[in-house]
Amino acid sequence: MHELSIAYNIVQIADDAARDAGVDHVDAVHLRLGQLSGVVSEALWFGYDIAARGTRLEGSRLEIEDVPAVIFCSQCRTEHALESIQQFCCPVCGTPSMDIRSGRELEIAYVEYSDEPAHP
Ligand SMILES: [Zn+2]
DSSP states (O other), X not given: OHHHHXXXXXXXXXXXXXXXXXXXXXXXXXXXXXXXXXXXXXXXXXHHHHHHTTSTTXXXXXXXXXXXXXEEETTTTEEEEOSOTTOOBOTTTOOBOOOEEESOOEEEEEEEEOSOOOOO
């Protein structure tokens, strides 16, 4: 499963960040996920729970922020959010466009943990 390896990646990065920050438990990971990333949120949540076991992320939440697909229309000379990711056309004038400005994101926005320092 594609999403499981992505989940392991996310957990690894957040776990390292928590270790570097000296905290021993992560509360949540906030992820920015583009509509065009090809990643299914449900599958990612499922994989996350598995990947988080035995790490500083065990029991934490994965918060997913959906990033809409946005194209630049050469006719309107402006950016528009796509109405459907099946059709790469301007929703206003219908001009086809492959000039994608956002929607491919798969990145950690931030990692949330309580301020209590880890015990030495
Ligand atoms: Zn247009």
